[in-house]
Amino acid sequence: MAVLVVADHNNAALADSVAKAVTAAQKLGGDIDVLVAGSNAGAAATEASKLAGVRKVLHADDPLYGKLLAEPVAKLIVSKAAEYDAFVAPATANGKNIMPRVAALLDVMQISDAIAIESADTFVRPIYAGNAIATVQSTDPKKVVTVRTATFKAAEATGSAAIENIGAEGDPAMSSFVSEEIVKSDRPELTAAKIVISGGRALGSHENFEKLIYPIADKLGAAVGASRAAVDAGYMPNDYQVGQTGKVIAPQLYIAVGISGAIQHLAGMKDSKVIVAINKDEEAPIFQIADYGLVGDLFKILPELEAAL
Amino acid sequence: MKILVPVKRVVDYNVKVRVKSDQTGVDLANVKMSMNPFDEIAVEEAVRLLEAKVATEVVAVSIGPEKAQDQIRQALAMGADRGLLIKTDDEIEPLAVAKLLKAVCEAEKPDLVIMGKQAIDDDSNQTGQMLAALLGWPQGTFASKVVKDGDKVNVTREVDGGLQTVALKIPAVVTTDLRLNEPRYASLPNIMKAKKKPLDTKTPADYGVSTAPRLKVLKVAEPPKRTGGAKVDSVATLISKLKNEAGVL
Ligand SMILES: Cc1cc2nc3c(=O)[nH]c(=O)nc-3n(C[C@H](O)[C@H](O)[C@H](O)COP(=O)(O)OP(=O)(O)OC[C@H]3O[C@@H](n4cnc5c(N)ncnc54)[C@H](O)[C@@H]3O)c2cc1C
Ligand SMILES: Nc1ncnc2c1ncn2[C@@H]1O[C@H](COP(=O)(O)O)[C@@H](O)[C@H]1O
Numbered sequence: 001m002a003v004l005v006v007a008d009h010n011n012a013a014l015a016d017s018v019a020k021a022v023t024a025a026q027k028l029g030g031d032i033d034v035l036v037a038g039s040n041a042g043a044a045a046t047e048a049s050k051l052a053g054v055r056k057v058l059h060a061d062d063p064l065y066g067k068l069l070a071e072p073v074a075k076l077i078v079s080k081a082a083e084y085d086a087f088v089a090p091a092t093a094n095g096k097n098i099m100p101r102v103a104a105l106l107d108v109m110q111i112s113d114a115i116a117i118e119s120a121d122t123f124v125r126p127i128y129a130g131n132a133i134a135t136v137q138s139t140d141p142k143k144v145v146t147v148r149t150a151t152f153k154a155a156e157a158t159g160s161a162a163i164e165n166i167g168a169e170g171d172p173a174m175s176s177f178v179s180e181e182i183v184k185s186d187r188p189e190l191t192a193a194k195i196v197i198s199g200g201r202a203l204g205s206h207e208n209f210e211k212l213i214y215p216i217a218d219k220l221g222a223a224v225g226a227s228r229a230a231v232d233a234g235y236m237p238n239d240y241q242v243g244q245t246g247k248v249i250a251p252q253l254y255i256a257v258g259i260s261g262a263i264q265h266l267a268g269m270k271d272s273k274v275i276v277a278i279n280k281d282e283e284a285p286i287f288q289i290a291d292y293g294l295v296g297d298l299f300k301i302l303p304e305l306e307a308a309l
Numbered sequence: 310m311k312i313l314v315p316v317k318r319v320v321d322y323n324v325k326v327r328v329k330s331d332q333t334g335v336d337l338a339n340v341k342m343s344m345n346p347f348d349e350i351a352v353e354e355a356v357r358l359l360e361a362k363v364a365t366e367v368v369a370v371s372i373g374p375e376k377a378q379d380q381i382r383q384a385l386a387m388g389a390d391r392g393l394l395i396k397t398d399d400e401i402e403p404l405a406v407a408k409l410l411k412a413v414c415e416a417e418k419p420d421l422v423i424m425g426k427q428a429i430d431d432d433s434n435q436t437g438q439m440l441a442a443l444l445g446w447p448q449g450t451f452a453s454k455v456v457k458d459g460d461k462v463n464v465t466r467e468v469d470g471g472l473q474t475v476a477l478k479i480p481a482v483v484t485t486d487l488r489l490n491e492p493r494y495a496s497l498p499n500i501m502k503a504k505k506k507p508l509d510t511k512t513p514a515d516y517g518v519s520t521a522p523r524l525k526v527l528k529v530a531e532p533p534k535r536t537g538g539a540k541v542d543s544v545a546t547l548i549s550k551l552k553n554e555a556g557v558l
Binding site: 067069070071074092094098099100105107111122129131135136138140173174176177178182183195228232237263270275276287288290293294295305308309 | 426526531
């Protein structure tokens with residue numbers, strides 16, 4: 001049995017989720033290799049080689065892979081298919097984009113968003129926005145799996161695997177990168193943070209996020225999140241969205257401010273260890289899952305909270 | 310330009326589903342069903358391209374039970390030109406859906422397929438990528454903007470950290486994210502008109518596609534319950550509880 005973990009990265013650094021995907025891959029049994037396809041991605045490949053439990057790193061360095069476009073990366077992965085029984089990637093935007101393409105090319109059904117791996121063919125995954133948990137057994141000869149990294153521990157950086165340079169697979173020449181707008185932030189990443197404070201529609205503006213949420217986030221070393229309503233209203237960028245169709249996270253502490261607690265939002269945060277809800281409506285559904293609910297006006301409570309920390 | 314829009318009949322997004330006590334699945338008896346929200350966004354985008362005269366025809370297709378006609382009619386009422394139902398009472402996995410849609414694409418020859426990024430029942434987020442792979446077409450997933458530019462379509466995608474724009478050679482597959490547009494409500498006159506629009510019915514066998522599942526569902530369980538509901542009366546109590554009781558500060 002051999003497993004290929006497909007790394008997510010931005011060339012300069014490996015995404016935190018990769019170390020967790022390696023842990024997930026270990027549950028399948030067998031040797032684990034990591035594929036780093038990128039452009040000038042030596043730093044990311046080196047990081048991957050340090051992950052405990054990795055046999056070797058396959059490093060394909062070519063401008064073709066600089067933005068991890070699905071068409072060329074899937075083609076590269078499929079060219080290695082004969083050597084592997086399973087392909088695992090974190091369920092990040094890149095993982096979700098690339099892996100189903102690989103699965104279809106291999107004629108297998110992907111297992112999306114696994115939260116547990118019970119054996120080499122049996123997986124646990126949430127369905128219906130996490131309101132049901134399915135255990136499924138794959139009958140396909142090869143497995144293609146994306147994993148929810150919130151539920152797996154990161155592999156430690158204690159290894160020293162060999163890095164094998166592999167060539168590019170040729171350009172399918174059907175898609176090309178045009179531009180990107182990546183928001184830089186000094187705060188911890190939403191999916192990796194121990195504490196997350198999220199704001200909802202009730203915040204009313206981006207300025208209020210800056211004025212009321214950010215100072216608390218900075219005091220707590222927390223990441224900032226948002227509900228869909230807050231994102232749709234333009235208060236926060238799209239990749240701050242927590243929920244069924246945004247980021248799924250499980251921090252030690254999640255603070256929901258002015259968020260009602262729709263099922264789609266709960267799907268993204270209900271596995272947090274401790275949940276705090278601040279809402280002026282004591283009937284808000286968020287209180288049903290909150291460990292500590294504080295009923296009141298956020299415009300009064302947040303400044304008090306900041307001062308008290 | 311011809312656009313194909315696959316639409317799935319799913320549990321309405323406001324319904325909190327219940328797991329069956331024998332753990333074989335979720336209870337869908339007498340539950341409100343609707344068009345998958347991401348597919349409404351896909352229909353809206355296609356119809357806007359039609360109205361802007363960028364597209365010439367929009368075809369809505371659904372794979373599902375007889376009742377999936379309701380969702381196709383909704384797409385027609387929103388402005389799609391005709392519908393196709395591939396009728397089956399089985400649950401069809403994304404890979405088989407993608408194979409059926411590939412066969413439809415070979416017959417219909419659309420320039421663009423616009424579909425949802427994710428069905429809110431199985432939460433798979435696979436079918437569009439799989440369809441693109443099977444057709445050998447490029448894919449623009451999680452789209453928040455779609456602009457046709459000659460023989461290409463520029464798709465702005467929601468990715469980790471922000472937005473990425475890619476140029477895809479037509480024909481291509483686009484999957485929608487929530488912020489692409491706000492779908493319209495069909496007006497009553499348009500709902501009446503939609504009843505007269507053509508709706509074809511076929512079966513998976515007509516396309517020679519095997520829909521046998523690859524995943525065996527061993528069980529479907531309730532998620533672990535949280536025991537929430539406790540309230541605190543002040544910021545001071547909150548902080549003290551987070552420090553001393555929960556140990557997370
Ligand atoms: C297909 C689909 C996918 C979706 N995916 C997601 C997703 O991934 N993530 C997500 O979050 N949503 C998602 N949604 C949207 C979801 O259904 C809700 O509409 C959304 O979560 C509501 O956001 P909100 O709680 O900020 O706003 P609201 O529901 O409007 O709640 C605002 C809350 O603020 C409280 N409030 C108002 N003023 C104050 C004040 N001064 N002080 C304190 N409290 C106050 C109110 O009591 C209320 O509870 C999705 C919906 C669909 C259809
Ligand atoms: N049975 C179906 N009929 C029509 N379209 C479907 C069907 N299943 C999935 N789709 C399309 O594929 C998208 C993604 O679904 P999924 O991969 O199951 O999350 C949906 O938003 C639909 O556009």
